[in-house]
Amino acid sequence: MSAIEQEHATAVPRASSGATTAQYARKSARRKPEAFATISYVTVTLFGLFCLVPLWMIVSGSLTDESALGLNGYSLFPQPFSLRAYELLFTGQSLLNGYVASLFITIVGTILSISCTASIAWVIARRLPGISRPLTIFAYIPMLFNGGLVPFYLLVTQVLHLTNSWFAMILPLMLAPFLIFVTVSFFRQMPEEILDAARIDGAGELRIFFQIVLPLSKPILAVLALFYAVTYWNEWFTGLLFISDPDKFPLQLILQNLISNVTNAASLPSSAGDAAAPVYQLRFAMTVLTVGPILLAYPFAQRFFVKGITLGATKG
Protein backbone atom coordinates (compact mmCIF):
# COMPACT_ATOMS: atom_id res chain seq x y z
CA MET A 1 0.00 0.00 0.00
CA SER A 2 2.59 2.54 1.04
CA ALA A 3 4.95 1.27 -1.58
CA ILE A 4 2.36 2.20 -4.13
CA GLU A 5 1.95 5.59 -2.53
CA GLN A 6 5.66 6.15 -2.67
CA GLU A 7 5.85 5.13 -6.29
CA HIS A 8 3.12 7.66 -6.93
CA ALA A 9 4.85 10.39 -5.01
CA THR A 10 7.99 9.98 -7.06
CA ALA A 11 6.19 9.40 -10.33
CA VAL A 12 3.97 12.47 -10.24
CA PRO A 13 6.58 15.24 -10.48
CA ARG A 14 8.46 13.31 -13.12
CA ALA A 15 5.34 12.96 -15.22
CA SER A 16 4.50 16.66 -14.95
CA SER A 17 8.00 17.75 -15.88
CA GLY A 18 7.83 15.34 -18.79
CA ALA A 19 4.71 17.09 -19.99
CA THR A 20 6.31 20.50 -19.90
CA THR A 21 9.35 19.16 -21.67
CA ALA A 22 7.04 17.96 -24.40
CA GLN A 23 5.52 21.41 -24.62
CA TYR A 24 8.96 22.82 -25.07
CA ALA A 25 9.77 20.36 -27.76
CA ARG A 26 6.69 21.48 -29.65
CA LYS A 27 7.48 25.15 -29.17
CA SER A 28 11.05 24.87 -30.30
CA ALA A 29 10.06 22.66 -33.20
CA ARG A 30 8.01 25.49 -34.60
CA ARG A 31 10.99 27.80 -34.52
CA LYS A 32 14.06 27.06 -36.58
CA PRO A 33 16.59 24.91 -34.73
CA GLU A 34 18.90 27.04 -32.66
CA ALA A 35 22.65 27.05 -33.00
CA PHE A 36 22.99 26.19 -29.31
CA ALA A 37 20.91 23.04 -29.74
CA THR A 38 22.99 21.96 -32.72
CA ILE A 39 26.23 22.61 -30.86
CA SER A 40 24.86 20.63 -27.94
CA TYR A 41 24.06 17.61 -30.10
CA VAL A 42 27.50 17.68 -31.67
CA THR A 43 29.40 18.21 -28.40
CA VAL A 44 27.52 15.55 -26.46
CA THR A 45 27.96 13.07 -29.29
CA LEU A 46 31.68 13.80 -29.47
CA PHE A 47 32.02 13.41 -25.71
CA GLY A 48 30.16 10.11 -25.97
CA LEU A 49 32.67 8.93 -28.57
CA PHE A 50 35.52 10.13 -26.35
CA CYS A 51 34.07 7.90 -23.61
CA LEU A 52 33.57 4.87 -25.82
CA VAL A 53 36.62 4.81 -28.09
CA PRO A 54 39.15 3.72 -25.44
CA LEU A 55 36.84 0.89 -24.42
CA TRP A 56 36.34 -0.10 -28.02
CA MET A 57 40.09 -0.17 -28.60
CA ILE A 58 40.46 -2.69 -25.79
CA VAL A 59 37.68 -4.90 -27.14
CA SER A 60 39.02 -4.65 -30.67
CA GLY A 61 42.58 -5.31 -29.52
CA SER A 62 41.51 -8.43 -27.68
CA LEU A 63 40.16 -9.81 -30.97
CA THR A 64 43.14 -8.79 -33.12
CA ASP A 65 45.96 -11.14 -33.96
CA GLU A 66 49.16 -10.50 -32.02
CA SER A 67 51.12 -9.90 -35.24
CA ALA A 68 49.04 -6.82 -36.09
CA LEU A 69 49.08 -5.59 -32.50
CA GLY A 70 52.88 -5.77 -32.47
CA LEU A 71 53.00 -3.43 -35.50
CA ASN A 72 50.58 -0.72 -34.40
CA GLY A 73 50.28 -1.21 -30.69
CA TYR A 74 46.51 -0.88 -30.89
CA SER A 75 43.76 -1.67 -33.31
CA LEU A 76 40.60 0.17 -34.21
CA PHE A 77 39.23 -2.84 -36.09
CA PRO A 78 39.94 -6.48 -35.26
CA GLN A 79 41.99 -7.33 -38.31
CA PRO A 80 43.23 -10.02 -38.68
CA PHE A 81 40.59 -11.45 -36.41
CA SER A 82 41.79 -13.89 -33.74
CA LEU A 83 40.27 -15.59 -30.72
CA ARG A 84 43.55 -17.06 -29.55
CA ALA A 85 43.78 -14.98 -26.37
CA TYR A 86 40.31 -16.00 -25.24
CA GLU A 87 41.04 -19.64 -26.03
CA LEU A 88 44.17 -19.49 -23.92
CA LEU A 89 42.40 -17.72 -21.08
CA PHE A 90 39.48 -20.12 -20.99
CA THR A 91 41.68 -23.20 -21.02
CA GLY A 92 44.01 -21.80 -18.34
CA GLN A 93 43.48 -21.94 -14.58
CA SER A 94 44.30 -18.35 -13.72
CA LEU A 95 41.17 -16.73 -15.16
CA LEU A 96 38.97 -19.16 -13.28
CA ASN A 97 40.85 -18.47 -10.05
CA GLY A 98 40.50 -14.74 -10.66
CA TYR A 99 36.76 -14.99 -11.21
CA VAL A 100 36.29 -17.15 -8.12
CA ALA A 101 38.20 -14.62 -6.02
CA SER A 102 36.44 -11.57 -7.46
CA LEU A 103 33.01 -13.17 -7.17
CA PHE A 104 33.63 -14.30 -3.59
CA ILE A 105 34.79 -10.84 -2.55
CA THR A 106 31.93 -9.13 -4.36
CA ILE A 107 29.11 -11.42 -3.26
CA VAL A 108 30.12 -12.01 0.37
CA GLY A 109 31.20 -8.38 0.71
CA THR A 110 27.97 -6.98 -0.69
CA ILE A 111 25.80 -9.18 1.54
CA LEU A 112 27.75 -8.20 4.66
CA SER A 113 27.74 -4.53 3.65
CA ILE A 114 24.02 -4.33 2.99
CA SER A 115 23.06 -6.10 6.22
CA CYS A 116 25.27 -3.93 8.40
CA THR A 117 24.43 -0.68 6.61
CA ALA A 118 20.68 -1.24 6.71
CA SER A 119 20.60 -2.29 10.35
CA ILE A 120 22.74 0.51 11.75
CA ALA A 121 20.90 3.00 9.53
CA TRP A 122 17.55 1.84 10.90
CA VAL A 123 18.68 2.34 14.49
CA ILE A 124 19.84 5.84 13.60
CA ALA A 125 16.64 6.56 11.68
CA ARG A 126 14.44 5.52 14.63
CA ARG A 127 15.50 8.66 16.53
CA LEU A 128 15.76 6.78 19.82
CA PRO A 129 16.51 9.17 22.64
CA GLY A 130 20.04 8.72 23.86
CA ILE A 131 21.00 6.28 21.10
CA SER A 132 20.40 7.69 17.62
CA ARG A 133 22.11 11.04 18.11
CA PRO A 134 25.38 9.68 19.57
CA LEU A 135 25.36 6.95 16.92
CA THR A 136 25.08 9.58 14.18
CA ILE A 137 28.13 11.40 15.50
CA PHE A 138 29.93 8.09 15.98
CA ALA A 139 29.40 7.23 12.28
CA TYR A 140 30.11 10.79 11.15
CA ILE A 141 33.53 11.35 12.73
CA PRO A 142 35.30 8.82 10.44
CA MET A 143 34.22 10.98 7.50
CA LEU A 144 36.24 13.84 9.00
CA PHE A 145 39.29 12.12 10.40
CA ASN A 146 41.11 8.85 9.78
CA GLY A 147 44.17 7.11 11.05
CA GLY A 148 45.95 6.84 7.74
CA LEU A 149 47.64 3.95 6.01
CA VAL A 150 50.19 2.70 8.54
CA PRO A 151 47.93 1.98 11.52
CA PHE A 152 45.45 0.42 9.09
CA TYR A 153 48.17 -1.76 7.57
CA LEU A 154 49.37 -2.85 10.99
CA LEU A 155 45.80 -3.55 12.10
CA VAL A 156 45.11 -5.92 9.21
CA THR A 157 48.49 -7.66 9.17
CA GLN A 158 49.56 -7.70 12.85
CA VAL A 159 46.29 -7.66 14.78
CA LEU A 160 43.73 -9.35 12.55
CA HIS A 161 46.25 -11.53 10.66
CA LEU A 162 44.34 -11.33 7.41
CA THR A 163 47.32 -11.45 5.04
CA ASN A 164 46.44 -13.49 1.95
CA SER A 165 42.83 -13.77 3.01
CA TRP A 166 40.00 -12.47 0.84
CA PHE A 167 38.50 -10.96 3.97
CA ALA A 168 41.36 -8.44 3.94
CA MET A 169 39.66 -7.07 0.82
CA ILE A 170 36.13 -7.30 2.24
CA LEU A 171 36.18 -6.09 5.84
CA PRO A 172 37.97 -2.75 5.36
CA LEU A 173 35.34 -1.67 2.80
CA MET A 174 32.35 -3.06 4.64
CA LEU A 175 30.70 0.20 5.69
CA ALA A 176 30.60 3.48 3.80
CA PRO A 177 29.41 6.23 6.19
CA PHE A 178 28.02 8.20 3.26
CA LEU A 179 25.75 5.31 2.22
CA ILE A 180 24.63 4.86 5.84
CA PHE A 181 23.36 8.43 5.84
CA VAL A 182 21.67 8.04 2.46
CA THR A 183 19.88 4.98 3.85
CA VAL A 184 18.91 6.83 7.04
CA SER A 185 17.24 9.57 5.02
CA PHE A 186 15.36 6.97 3.00
CA PHE A 187 14.14 5.19 6.15
CA ARG A 188 12.93 8.47 7.61
CA GLN A 189 10.55 8.95 4.71
CA MET A 190 8.79 5.73 5.60
CA PRO A 191 5.12 6.39 6.46
CA GLU A 192 4.70 6.29 10.21
CA GLU A 193 1.16 4.86 10.06
CA ILE A 194 2.28 1.44 8.88
CA LEU A 195 4.79 1.10 11.68
CA ASP A 196 2.17 2.20 14.19
CA ALA A 197 -0.32 -0.29 12.85
CA ALA A 198 2.24 -3.03 13.27
CA ARG A 199 3.01 -1.90 16.80
CA ILE A 200 -0.64 -1.92 17.74
CA ASP A 201 -0.84 -5.46 16.42
CA GLY A 202 1.94 -6.30 18.82
CA ALA A 203 4.87 -6.70 16.44
CA GLY A 204 8.28 -6.38 18.09
CA GLU A 205 11.07 -4.15 16.83
CA LEU A 206 12.85 -7.03 15.15
CA ARG A 207 9.72 -8.12 13.33
CA ILE A 208 8.97 -4.58 12.22
CA PHE A 209 12.46 -4.21 10.78
CA PHE A 210 12.58 -7.51 8.93
CA GLN A 211 8.97 -7.93 7.83
CA ILE A 212 7.88 -4.35 7.21
CA VAL A 213 10.81 -1.98 6.85
CA LEU A 214 13.08 -4.13 4.68
CA PRO A 215 10.41 -5.27 2.19
CA LEU A 216 9.38 -1.63 1.75
CA SER A 217 12.99 -0.56 1.22
CA LYS A 218 13.81 -2.53 -1.89
CA PRO A 219 14.76 0.58 -3.91
CA ILE A 220 17.38 1.71 -1.42
CA LEU A 221 18.62 -1.85 -0.92
CA ALA A 222 19.17 -2.10 -4.67
CA VAL A 223 21.09 1.17 -4.62
CA LEU A 224 23.25 -0.10 -1.75
CA ALA A 225 23.84 -3.44 -3.46
CA LEU A 226 25.01 -1.80 -6.65
CA PHE A 227 27.29 0.76 -5.07
CA TYR A 228 28.91 -1.79 -2.80
CA ALA A 229 29.16 -4.45 -5.52
CA VAL A 230 30.96 -2.12 -7.93
CA THR A 231 33.31 -1.00 -5.16
CA TYR A 232 34.21 -4.59 -4.31
CA TRP A 233 34.55 -5.65 -7.93
CA ASN A 234 36.89 -2.77 -8.75
CA GLU A 235 38.88 -2.93 -5.51
CA TRP A 236 42.59 -3.56 -5.84
CA PHE A 237 44.35 -1.30 -3.32
CA THR A 238 43.74 -3.63 -0.37
CA GLY A 239 44.68 -6.54 -2.63
CA LEU A 240 47.97 -4.83 -3.46
CA LEU A 241 48.64 -4.42 0.25
CA PHE A 242 47.53 -7.76 1.63
CA ILE A 243 47.34 -10.43 -1.08
CA SER A 244 50.64 -11.78 -2.33
CA ASP A 245 49.67 -15.34 -3.28
CA PRO A 246 48.99 -15.31 -7.07
CA ASP A 247 46.47 -18.15 -6.70
CA LYS A 248 44.28 -15.85 -4.63
CA PHE A 249 44.48 -12.81 -6.92
CA PRO A 250 41.13 -11.31 -7.91
CA LEU A 251 40.79 -10.09 -11.51
CA GLN A 252 41.93 -6.52 -10.84
CA LEU A 253 45.11 -7.78 -9.24
CA ILE A 254 45.87 -10.11 -12.14
CA LEU A 255 45.53 -7.09 -14.42
CA GLN A 256 47.74 -5.00 -12.15
CA ASN A 257 50.33 -7.75 -12.33
CA LEU A 258 50.11 -7.69 -16.12
CA ILE A 259 50.84 -3.97 -16.18
CA SER A 260 53.89 -4.19 -13.99
CA ASN A 261 55.33 -7.29 -15.71
CA VAL A 262 54.55 -6.60 -19.35
CA THR A 263 57.13 -8.91 -20.78
CA ASN A 264 57.18 -11.53 -18.08
CA ALA A 265 55.59 -14.49 -19.83
CA ALA A 266 55.44 -16.46 -16.59
CA SER A 267 52.94 -14.01 -15.13
CA LEU A 268 50.55 -14.42 -18.04
CA PRO A 269 47.13 -15.73 -17.12
CA SER A 270 47.12 -18.62 -19.53
CA SER A 271 48.05 -22.23 -19.85
CA ALA A 272 50.75 -21.29 -22.33
CA GLY A 273 53.50 -19.65 -20.33
CA ASP A 274 55.83 -19.79 -23.31
CA ALA A 275 57.43 -17.06 -25.38
CA ALA A 276 54.98 -17.55 -28.24
CA ALA A 277 52.03 -16.45 -26.09
CA PRO A 278 50.20 -13.40 -27.51
CA VAL A 279 51.23 -11.08 -24.65
CA TYR A 280 49.36 -7.95 -25.66
CA GLN A 281 46.29 -9.65 -26.96
CA LEU A 282 46.06 -11.52 -23.65
CA ARG A 283 46.22 -8.29 -21.72
CA PHE A 284 43.33 -6.85 -23.70
CA ALA A 285 41.27 -10.03 -23.43
CA MET A 286 41.83 -10.10 -19.68
CA THR A 287 40.73 -6.46 -19.46
CA VAL A 288 37.57 -7.19 -21.42
CA LEU A 289 36.74 -10.10 -19.14
CA THR A 290 37.28 -7.88 -16.09
CA VAL A 291 35.03 -5.06 -17.27
CA GLY A 292 32.60 -7.51 -18.87
CA PRO A 293 30.33 -8.22 -15.88
CA ILE A 294 29.91 -4.50 -15.16
CA LEU A 295 29.20 -3.82 -18.82
CA LEU A 296 26.57 -6.56 -18.88
CA ALA A 297 24.88 -5.41 -15.68
CA TYR A 298 25.10 -1.73 -16.56
CA PRO A 299 21.95 -1.33 -18.72
CA PHE A 300 19.82 -2.80 -15.92
CA ALA A 301 21.63 -1.18 -13.03
CA GLN A 302 22.20 2.32 -14.34
CA ARG A 303 18.88 3.79 -13.24
CA PHE A 304 19.57 2.71 -9.67
CA PHE A 305 22.87 4.52 -9.72
CA VAL A 306 21.22 7.68 -10.98
CA LYS A 307 18.60 7.23 -8.27
CA GLY A 308 21.28 6.72 -5.64
CA ILE A 309 23.23 9.80 -6.64
CA THR A 310 20.10 11.92 -6.77
CA LEU A 311 18.87 10.56 -3.45
CA GLY A 312 22.27 11.15 -1.89
CA ALA A 313 22.29 14.63 -3.32
CA THR A 314 18.74 15.68 -2.46
CA LYS A 315 18.33 14.06 0.91
CA GLY A 316 21.96 14.08 1.93
Place this chain on the structure above:
Amino acid sequence: MTIAKQATPPTNVRRRRLSSRDNLVLALLALPGIVWFVIFSYGPMAGLVVAFKSFNIRDGIFGSPWNGLANFRYFFASGDAFTVVFNTVFLNALFLGASLLAGLILALMLNEIRGGPYRRFMQSVIFFPYFVSPIVISIMLQVILSGVGGRGGLLNNLLSVVDLPQVAWYTEPGAWPWILTIVKIWQLGGYTSVIFLAAITSISEEVYEAAALDGASRWRMALSITVPLLLPTFAVLVVLGVGRMFFGDFATIYAIVQDNGVLFPTTDVIDTYVFRSLRMIGDFGTTAAIGLFQSVVGFVFVTVAVLMQRRFQKESSIL
Protein backbone atom coordinates in the same frame (compact mmCIF):
# COMPACT_ATOMS: atom_id res chain seq x y z
CA MET B 1 28.40 16.20 5.49
CA THR B 2 24.87 14.91 5.38
CA ILE B 3 23.43 15.26 8.85
CA ALA B 4 22.79 18.97 8.62
CA LYS B 5 19.25 18.58 7.37
CA GLN B 6 17.94 16.02 9.78
CA ALA B 7 16.75 18.39 12.42
CA THR B 8 13.01 17.96 11.75
CA PRO B 9 11.23 17.24 15.02
CA PRO B 10 10.50 13.57 15.67
CA THR B 11 6.88 12.55 15.67
CA ASN B 12 5.17 11.84 18.94
CA VAL B 13 4.76 8.17 18.17
CA ARG B 14 8.48 7.60 17.86
CA ARG B 15 9.02 9.36 21.16
CA ARG B 16 6.95 6.71 22.92
CA ARG B 17 8.94 4.75 25.44
CA LEU B 18 10.26 1.45 24.28
CA SER B 19 10.38 -1.62 26.43
CA SER B 20 13.85 -2.65 27.53
CA ARG B 21 13.53 -5.71 25.33
CA ASP B 22 12.97 -3.53 22.26
CA ASN B 23 15.93 -1.40 23.21
CA LEU B 24 18.09 -4.50 23.49
CA VAL B 25 16.95 -5.70 20.07
CA LEU B 26 17.76 -2.37 18.46
CA ALA B 27 21.15 -2.27 20.15
CA LEU B 28 21.84 -5.72 18.71
CA LEU B 29 20.90 -4.48 15.24
CA ALA B 30 23.41 -1.66 15.48
CA LEU B 31 26.10 -3.82 17.04
CA PRO B 32 27.87 -5.16 13.91
CA GLY B 33 28.18 -1.64 12.54
CA ILE B 34 29.45 -0.28 15.86
CA VAL B 35 32.04 -3.06 16.15
CA TRP B 36 33.19 -2.35 12.59
CA PHE B 37 33.62 1.37 13.29
CA VAL B 38 35.56 0.65 16.47
CA ILE B 39 37.95 -1.73 14.72
CA PHE B 40 38.42 -0.11 11.31
CA SER B 41 37.91 3.59 12.02
CA TYR B 42 38.71 4.25 15.66
CA GLY B 43 41.33 1.52 16.08
CA PRO B 44 43.68 3.03 13.46
CA MET B 45 43.25 6.45 15.09
CA ALA B 46 44.72 5.01 18.29
CA GLY B 47 47.42 3.38 16.19
CA LEU B 48 48.61 6.83 15.16
CA VAL B 49 50.92 6.80 18.20
CA VAL B 50 53.28 4.96 15.84
CA ALA B 51 54.02 8.39 14.33
CA PHE B 52 55.85 9.32 17.54
CA LYS B 53 57.73 6.04 17.87
CA SER B 54 60.71 4.27 16.48
CA PHE B 55 58.59 1.35 15.36
CA ASN B 56 59.69 -2.24 15.13
CA ILE B 57 57.48 -5.27 14.57
CA ARG B 58 58.87 -7.19 17.56
CA ASP B 59 57.86 -4.64 20.18
CA GLY B 60 54.59 -3.89 18.40
CA ILE B 61 52.56 -0.71 18.16
CA PHE B 62 52.47 0.20 21.81
CA GLY B 63 55.74 -1.39 22.95
CA SER B 64 58.14 0.36 20.57
CA PRO B 65 60.29 3.12 22.06
CA TRP B 66 59.23 6.76 21.72
CA ASN B 67 61.29 9.08 19.58
CA GLY B 68 59.39 12.35 19.83
CA LEU B 69 59.07 14.32 16.63
CA ALA B 70 62.02 12.70 14.84
CA ASN B 71 59.72 11.07 12.26
CA PHE B 72 58.17 14.39 11.35
CA ARG B 73 61.55 16.09 11.16
CA TYR B 74 62.79 13.38 8.83
CA PHE B 75 59.90 13.89 6.41
CA PHE B 76 60.01 17.67 6.35
CA ALA B 77 63.80 17.73 6.07
CA SER B 78 63.65 15.57 2.94
CA GLY B 79 63.05 17.53 -0.24
CA ASP B 80 59.99 15.40 -0.96
CA ALA B 81 57.63 17.05 1.51
CA PHE B 82 57.05 20.20 -0.49
CA THR B 83 56.73 18.33 -3.81
CA VAL B 84 54.12 15.83 -2.67
CA VAL B 85 52.06 18.38 -0.76
CA PHE B 86 52.11 20.75 -3.71
CA ASN B 87 51.23 17.97 -6.16
CA THR B 88 48.36 16.76 -3.99
CA VAL B 89 46.71 20.16 -3.74
CA PHE B 90 47.52 21.24 -7.30
CA LEU B 91 46.29 18.03 -8.95
CA ASN B 92 43.14 17.94 -6.82
CA ALA B 93 42.38 21.55 -7.75
CA LEU B 94 42.84 20.73 -11.44
CA PHE B 95 40.69 17.59 -11.18
CA LEU B 96 37.94 19.37 -9.28
CA GLY B 97 37.79 22.38 -11.59
CA ALA B 98 37.91 20.31 -14.76
CA SER B 99 35.35 17.69 -13.76
CA LEU B 100 32.88 20.26 -12.39
CA LEU B 101 33.16 22.42 -15.48
CA ALA B 102 32.81 19.42 -17.78
CA GLY B 103 29.83 18.15 -15.78
CA LEU B 104 28.12 21.55 -15.86
CA ILE B 105 28.60 22.00 -19.61
CA LEU B 106 27.48 18.45 -20.33
CA ALA B 107 24.39 18.89 -18.18
CA LEU B 108 23.45 22.14 -19.94
CA MET B 109 23.92 20.50 -23.32
CA LEU B 110 22.16 17.25 -22.44
CA ASN B 111 19.28 19.42 -21.31
CA GLU B 112 19.02 20.82 -24.84
CA ILE B 113 18.74 17.39 -26.40
CA ARG B 114 15.03 16.82 -26.72
CA GLY B 115 14.94 13.41 -28.31
CA GLY B 116 14.19 11.19 -25.30
CA PRO B 117 15.85 7.90 -26.32
CA TYR B 118 18.95 9.55 -27.77
CA ARG B 119 19.41 11.67 -24.67
CA ARG B 120 19.00 8.67 -22.37
CA PHE B 121 21.45 6.70 -24.46
CA MET B 122 24.10 9.44 -24.41
CA GLN B 123 23.59 9.89 -20.68
CA SER B 124 24.27 6.19 -20.13
CA VAL B 125 27.34 6.33 -22.35
CA ILE B 126 29.00 9.29 -20.65
CA PHE B 127 28.13 7.93 -17.19
CA PHE B 128 29.75 4.56 -17.82
CA PRO B 129 33.45 5.52 -17.35
CA TYR B 130 32.66 6.13 -13.67
CA PHE B 131 32.41 2.35 -13.24
CA VAL B 132 35.65 1.46 -15.00
CA SER B 133 38.36 0.48 -12.55
CA PRO B 134 41.61 2.48 -12.37
CA ILE B 135 43.63 -0.51 -13.57
CA VAL B 136 41.56 -0.76 -16.72
CA ILE B 137 41.94 2.99 -17.25
CA SER B 138 45.68 2.53 -16.96
CA ILE B 139 45.68 -0.13 -19.67
CA MET B 140 43.60 2.06 -21.98
CA LEU B 141 45.92 4.99 -21.42
CA GLN B 142 48.94 2.90 -22.35
CA VAL B 143 47.28 1.98 -25.62
CA ILE B 144 46.67 5.63 -26.42
CA LEU B 145 49.97 7.06 -25.23
CA SER B 146 52.57 4.41 -25.87
CA GLY B 147 51.11 1.52 -27.80
CA VAL B 148 51.70 -1.97 -26.59
CA GLY B 149 55.25 -2.40 -27.73
CA GLY B 150 56.28 1.03 -26.51
CA ARG B 151 56.25 2.22 -30.11
CA GLY B 152 53.82 4.94 -31.02
CA GLY B 153 50.36 4.57 -29.64
CA LEU B 154 47.22 6.15 -31.03
CA LEU B 155 48.09 9.71 -30.06
CA ASN B 156 51.57 9.59 -31.60
CA ASN B 157 50.17 8.16 -34.81
CA LEU B 158 47.70 11.03 -34.95
CA LEU B 159 50.55 13.46 -34.31
CA SER B 160 52.55 12.02 -37.17
CA VAL B 161 49.57 12.44 -39.50
CA VAL B 162 49.74 16.20 -38.96
CA ASP B 163 53.56 16.15 -39.09
CA LEU B 164 54.20 16.80 -35.42
CA PRO B 165 57.12 15.11 -33.65
CA GLN B 166 56.49 11.92 -31.66
CA VAL B 167 56.52 12.19 -27.87
CA ALA B 168 57.60 9.52 -25.42
CA TRP B 169 54.80 10.42 -23.00
CA TYR B 170 55.88 8.13 -20.19
CA THR B 171 59.19 10.00 -19.84
CA GLU B 172 57.67 13.47 -20.04
CA PRO B 173 56.69 14.57 -16.50
CA GLY B 174 55.54 18.07 -17.58
CA ALA B 175 52.58 16.70 -19.54
CA TRP B 176 51.16 14.50 -16.79
CA PRO B 177 49.09 16.92 -14.73
CA TRP B 178 47.15 17.61 -17.93
CA ILE B 179 46.96 13.99 -19.01
CA LEU B 180 45.61 13.03 -15.58
CA THR B 181 43.13 15.91 -15.77
CA ILE B 182 41.81 14.59 -19.07
CA VAL B 183 41.52 11.13 -17.50
CA LYS B 184 39.49 12.71 -14.67
CA ILE B 185 37.19 14.46 -17.13
CA TRP B 186 36.66 11.12 -18.84
CA GLN B 187 36.01 9.39 -15.54
CA LEU B 188 33.86 11.98 -13.74
CA GLY B 189 32.35 14.23 -16.45
CA GLY B 190 29.26 12.09 -16.87
CA TYR B 191 28.88 11.43 -13.15
CA THR B 192 28.97 15.13 -12.34
CA SER B 193 26.53 15.91 -15.14
CA VAL B 194 23.99 13.54 -13.53
CA ILE B 195 24.11 15.62 -10.34
CA PHE B 196 23.67 18.88 -12.27
CA LEU B 197 20.86 17.42 -14.38
CA ALA B 198 19.02 16.44 -11.22
CA ALA B 199 19.35 20.04 -10.05
CA ILE B 200 18.15 21.32 -13.42
CA THR B 201 14.96 19.24 -13.28
CA SER B 202 14.14 20.82 -9.94
CA ILE B 203 14.12 24.30 -11.48
CA SER B 204 10.53 25.46 -11.94
CA GLU B 205 9.37 25.31 -15.57
CA GLU B 206 7.45 28.56 -15.12
CA VAL B 207 10.67 30.55 -15.15
CA TYR B 208 11.49 29.16 -18.59
CA GLU B 209 7.96 29.72 -19.83
CA ALA B 210 8.17 33.36 -18.81
CA ALA B 211 11.52 33.70 -20.55
CA ALA B 212 10.11 32.04 -23.69
CA LEU B 213 7.25 34.53 -23.74
CA ASP B 214 9.80 37.33 -23.62
CA GLY B 215 11.43 35.79 -26.68
CA ALA B 216 14.57 34.50 -25.01
CA SER B 217 16.58 31.92 -26.97
CA ARG B 218 17.48 28.57 -25.41
CA TRP B 219 21.08 29.74 -25.16
CA ARG B 220 19.97 32.87 -23.34
CA MET B 221 17.89 30.78 -20.94
CA ALA B 222 20.78 28.43 -20.23
CA LEU B 223 23.10 31.34 -19.53
CA SER B 224 20.75 33.61 -17.60
CA ILE B 225 18.47 31.13 -15.84
CA THR B 226 19.98 27.68 -15.56
CA VAL B 227 23.56 28.64 -14.76
CA PRO B 228 22.72 31.15 -12.00
CA LEU B 229 20.24 28.72 -10.46
CA LEU B 230 22.87 25.97 -10.52
CA LEU B 231 25.45 28.09 -8.71
CA PRO B 232 24.51 26.98 -5.19
CA THR B 233 24.81 23.33 -6.29
CA PHE B 234 28.12 24.17 -7.92
CA ALA B 235 29.28 25.86 -4.71
CA VAL B 236 28.39 22.84 -2.60
CA LEU B 237 30.30 20.53 -4.95
CA VAL B 238 33.31 22.87 -4.84
CA VAL B 239 33.21 22.90 -1.07
CA LEU B 240 32.97 19.11 -0.91
CA GLY B 241 35.94 18.87 -3.26
CA VAL B 242 37.94 21.36 -1.20
CA GLY B 243 37.26 19.18 1.83
CA ARG B 244 38.99 16.29 0.03
CA MET B 245 41.78 18.52 -1.26
CA PHE B 246 44.45 17.05 0.96
CA PHE B 247 43.73 13.44 0.08
CA GLY B 248 45.29 12.37 -3.19
CA ASP B 249 43.50 10.14 -5.66
CA PHE B 250 45.66 7.12 -4.91
CA ALA B 251 43.82 4.54 -7.00
CA THR B 252 43.85 6.42 -10.29
CA ILE B 253 47.32 7.89 -9.97
CA TYR B 254 49.08 4.77 -8.76
CA ALA B 255 47.33 2.55 -11.29
CA ILE B 256 48.55 4.81 -14.10
CA VAL B 257 52.00 5.90 -12.93
CA GLN B 258 52.94 2.69 -11.08
CA ASP B 259 56.58 2.93 -9.96
CA ASN B 260 57.72 5.03 -12.91
CA GLY B 261 60.11 7.36 -11.06
CA VAL B 262 60.54 9.70 -14.03
CA LEU B 263 57.01 10.97 -13.50
CA PHE B 264 57.19 11.45 -9.72
CA PRO B 265 58.11 15.18 -9.82
CA THR B 266 54.67 16.05 -11.18
CA THR B 267 52.47 13.10 -10.18
CA ASP B 268 53.61 11.95 -6.75
CA VAL B 269 50.92 12.81 -4.18
CA ILE B 270 50.92 12.25 -0.42
CA ASP B 271 49.00 8.98 -0.75
CA THR B 272 51.28 7.42 -3.36
CA TYR B 273 54.35 8.63 -1.45
CA VAL B 274 53.06 7.08 1.77
CA PHE B 275 52.25 3.82 0.00
CA ARG B 276 55.72 3.58 -1.52
CA SER B 277 57.59 4.41 1.64
CA LEU B 278 55.60 1.73 3.42
CA ARG B 279 55.96 -0.95 0.75
CA MET B 280 59.47 -0.29 -0.56
CA ILE B 281 61.30 1.19 2.42
CA GLY B 282 59.18 -0.25 5.21
CA ASP B 283 59.67 2.85 7.35
CA PHE B 284 56.59 2.65 9.56
CA GLY B 285 57.38 5.59 11.84
CA THR B 286 57.97 8.19 9.14
CA THR B 287 55.09 6.91 7.03
CA ALA B 288 52.71 7.13 9.97
CA ALA B 289 53.97 10.65 10.68
CA ILE B 290 53.15 11.71 7.13
CA GLY B 291 49.76 10.05 7.48
CA LEU B 292 49.06 11.93 10.71
CA PHE B 293 50.16 15.21 9.12
CA GLN B 294 47.78 14.49 6.21
CA SER B 295 44.90 13.55 8.50
CA VAL B 296 45.26 16.69 10.63
CA VAL B 297 45.53 19.12 7.72
CA GLY B 298 42.81 17.15 5.91
CA PHE B 299 40.60 17.48 9.00
CA VAL B 300 40.99 21.26 8.93
CA PHE B 301 40.04 21.30 5.24
CA VAL B 302 37.01 19.07 5.78
CA THR B 303 35.77 20.98 8.82
CA VAL B 304 36.00 24.33 7.05
CA ALA B 305 34.27 22.74 4.06
CA VAL B 306 31.41 21.33 6.17
CA LEU B 307 30.85 24.69 7.84
CA MET B 308 30.79 26.44 4.46
CA GLN B 309 28.57 23.76 3.00
CA ARG B 310 25.90 24.41 5.62
CA ARG B 311 25.75 28.01 4.46
CA PHE B 312 25.43 27.14 0.78
CA GLN B 313 23.10 24.23 1.37
CA LYS B 314 20.31 26.53 2.47
CA GLU B 315 20.37 28.19 -0.94
CA SER B 316 20.93 25.09 -3.03
CA SER B 317 17.79 23.55 -4.45
CA ILE B 318 19.15 20.06 -4.50
CA LEU B 319 22.24 19.41 -2.44
